[in-house]
Amino acid sequence: MEFLRILVFIAFVLARSEAQQRQSNISLGSSLTPDENSTWLSNSGLYAFGFYKEGNGFSVGIFLAGIREKTVVWTANRDSPPVTSNATLVFTSEGSLVLQSREGNKYIGDSALSSSSASMMDSGNFVLYNSNGRIIWQSFDHPTDTLLPTQRLLAEKQLISSASESDHASGIFMLAMQSDGNLVQYPVKSTPLTSSNAYYASDTYGNGGNVSLVFDSDAHLYLMNSSGVNIRNITNKGYYRKDTIFLMRIDWDGLFRLYSFSLNVNTNWTAEWASSNDRCDPQGLCGLNGFCTLIDQEADCKCLPGFDFVDKGNWTAGCERNFIADSCGNNNKSLRYTMEELPNTSWEEDTYSVLEILDKESCIQACLDDCNCEAAFY
Structure with missing residues (x-):
């Protein structure tokens, strides 16, 4: 009884x-x-x-x-x-x-x-x-772009970044919990969704079709399989503190971060952890004909010489020509092109043609001699 x-x-x-x-x-x-x-x-x-x-x-x-x-x-x-x-x-x-x-x-x-x-x-x-x-x-x-403690990102589900900090429409970056057990980040428009288009991966592929990203009550992020086993820590620990709230979000800049906010202190959100320390990692951040540089560890997008931003307030819109390009095949002998070197740049890995060239000067000349070449990576 x-x-x-x-x-x-x-x-x-x-x-x-x-x-x-x-x-x-x-x-x-x-x-x-x-x-x-x-x-x-x-x-x-x-x-x-x-x-x-x-x-x-x-x-x-x-x-x-x-x-x-x-x-x-x-x-x-x-x-x-x-x-x-x-x-x-x-x-x-x-x-x-x-x-x-x-x-x-x-x-x-x-x-x-x-x-x-x-x-x-x-x-x-x-x-x-x-x-x-x-x-x-x-x-x-x-979920849209955010997970909260006790929430999970299930297999074959995605988080999509917002368009900007103030615009919560869909942006251009994705965090995908794949059916192969791998947690991967891609540009939304990348096709196909293969490792060559990824800029972050948990390297847990082959762990079955029911792996999920778990955001535990103590603000610990990890991957769990269908048997309830932790197969990979995304963060190395939990971050629980009294009178503190947490969220995990894929930000508009393409990185996903774990944030905390103290209810007792008049502060802003604090990033406890990020998927990368390099803010130029997300592919497509600077758009077409743009490239990324780091200034005091902050990402800064610039346009190639001869190009200006399509929308100065939106890096992802890319850059467009600020002059009319004449064809190098028009036999105009007075027309001359040069190449300008861009040091310390982060360029996305799109290799269209690979030449066996030993030095930089030969690379420059090969591009100038090719009417279809507009940029070269040496």
């Missing part, structure tokens, strides 16, 4: 714990607008689901509302343009989340879901439940 009482007590505690997690239930028929009642908060008030300012309009997502530096960790329909202030987010009587705006209606999650309630959890996870209290959709299963 005593054993039965213990079991009943444990069951009661678990049920109470779950009720506390879901105390801030969102019921059918609830709605949000950008101007009034704009978010649904978690119990602690740390996380919020709802509207946040994006450019000249508003987007819907999850962000840290309980700190000075509001930080977006998940974005719904991230490649749709921001909506105006007259938009409404409705948790319909049919159990769907619908963003209603002048541009039309957009579902958040699956339009076929028939939810009975929803919760913004203190973990940062937004959850939809059916009538039996079972989770039928959660934001943790559909």
